[in-house]
Amino acid sequence: MSATDPDPVENVVATISRSATEIRQGLVGRRGKADEENPSGETQAEADVWADQLLADRLSSIDGVGQYASEERSEIIDGGDEKVYVAVDPLDGSSNLKSNNTMGTVFGIYEEPLPAPGSALVASGWILYGPITTMACARDGTVTKYELTGGERTVVERDVTLPDDPLVYGFGGRVPHWHDEFREYVREIESNPEHKLRYGGAMIGDVNQVLTYGGIFAYPALEDSPRGKLRLQFEGNPIAHLIEAAGGRSSDGIQSILEVEPEDLHDRVPVHVGNVDLIERLENALE
Numbered sequence: 103m104s105a106t107d108p109d110p111v112e113n114v115v116a117t118i119s120r121s122a123t124e125i126r127q128g129l130v131g132r133r134g135k136a137d138e139e140n141p142s143g144e145t146q147a148e149a150d151v152w153a154d155q156l157l158a159d160r161l162s163s164i165d166g167v168g169q170y171a172s173e174e175r176s177e178i179i180d181g182g183d184e185k186v187y188v189a190v191d192p193l194d195g196s197s198n199l200k201s202n203n204t205m206g207t208v209f210g211i212y213e214e215p216l217p218a219p220g221s222a223l224v225a226s227g228w229i230l231y232g233p234i235t236t237m238a239c240a241r242d243g244t245v246t247k248y249e250l251t252g253g254e255r256t257v258v259e260r261d262v263t264l265p266d267d268p269l270v271y272g273f274g275g276r277v278p279h280w281h282d283e284f285r286e287y288v289r290e291i292e293s294n295p296e297h298k299l300r301y302g303g304a305m306i307g308d309v310n311q312v313l314t315y316g317g318i319f320a321y322p323a324l325e326d327s328p329r330g331k332l333r334l335q336f337e338g339n340p341i342a343h344l345i346e347a348a349g350g351r352s353s354d355g356i357q358s359i360l361e362v363e364p365e366d367l368h369d370r371v372p373v374h375v376g377n378v379d380l381i382e383r384l385e386n387a388l389e
């Protein structure tokens with residue numbers, strides 16, 4: 103299928119995957135701060151603002167895209183017809199630009215106007231700017247991994263599933279701000295000699311390790327931030343949709359993240375994703 107495919111979902115995925123190489127190149131020279139705050143009150147990087155504008159221009163002009171929304175802008179951009187509604191985290195982990203560590207781009211394609219619950223997602227995915235640029239994409243209940251080079255998308259694995267034996271774990275938020283129940287759960291995970299810590303400060307880098315090796319990633323509720331840090335529309339829902347399509351589970355601590363009803367476009371949500379057994383144990387621990 104090409105980027106001019108009449109299927110708007112395919113067209114959005116093709117446009118994001120073609121743009122990824124450009125976004126990666128455009129990071130050079132844009133590693134500074136932008137002197138602006140995003141709607142979550144975080145200082146934006148120059149690259150956050152630039153990548154958001156690039157994706158806004160391209161995605162909102164696709165036939166069938168009714169809305170473009172992003173972590174980096176307060177208001178939704180209305181597109182033409184209304185078939186799908188796109189929510190994007192243009193650069194996930196952009197604070198890693200300073201140290202030149204992993205970052206990503208996250209997208210969710212919803213069949214309901216935003217803000218929408220994750221159960222309205224028809225496709226989701228992420229680009230990972232690692233040593234090479236890769237994409238993981240979930241659609242119709244299956245996950246496909248690609249390598250991206252110069253605008254080309256090459257399948258490297260179809261029907262991707264989480265490995266059965268979990269290997270990696272990564273938990274965000276300052277440890278003194280974790281709730282006691284969560285801290286005890288982490289101790290239990292750490293005490294398993296099969297498990298290894300992996301935390302890189304970019305959700306997509308850490309979640310992609312969970313997809314590759316099995317395990318758990320969480321950015322939990324904190325004592326000073328009851329809804330954690332990550333945003334439901336742009337981060338929590340897309341990774342929950344993809345990890346569930348890969349046979350894993352997601353939870354806000356009580357239920358699948360995909361069941362959380364949004365109240366506001368920029369709502370935050372406690373995020374826990376990974377192998378089914380680890381998420382079930384987490385929900386039991388937080389009960």
Ligand SMILES: O=P(O)(O)OC[C@H]1O[C@](O)(COP(=O)(O)O)[C@@H](O)[C@@H]1O
Binds near residue numbers: 275304
């Ligand atoms: O610096 P902390 O508290 O570990 O937070 C890291 C988390 O924040 C994020 O960077 C937030 O994403 P953005 O960079 O898109 O705001 C996640 O990627 C990551 O998991």
Ligand SMILES: [Mg+2]
Binds near residue numbers: 191193194195305337
């Ligand atoms: Mg992010």
Ligand SMILES: [Mg+2]
Binds near residue numbers: 192
């Ligand atoms: Mg971001």
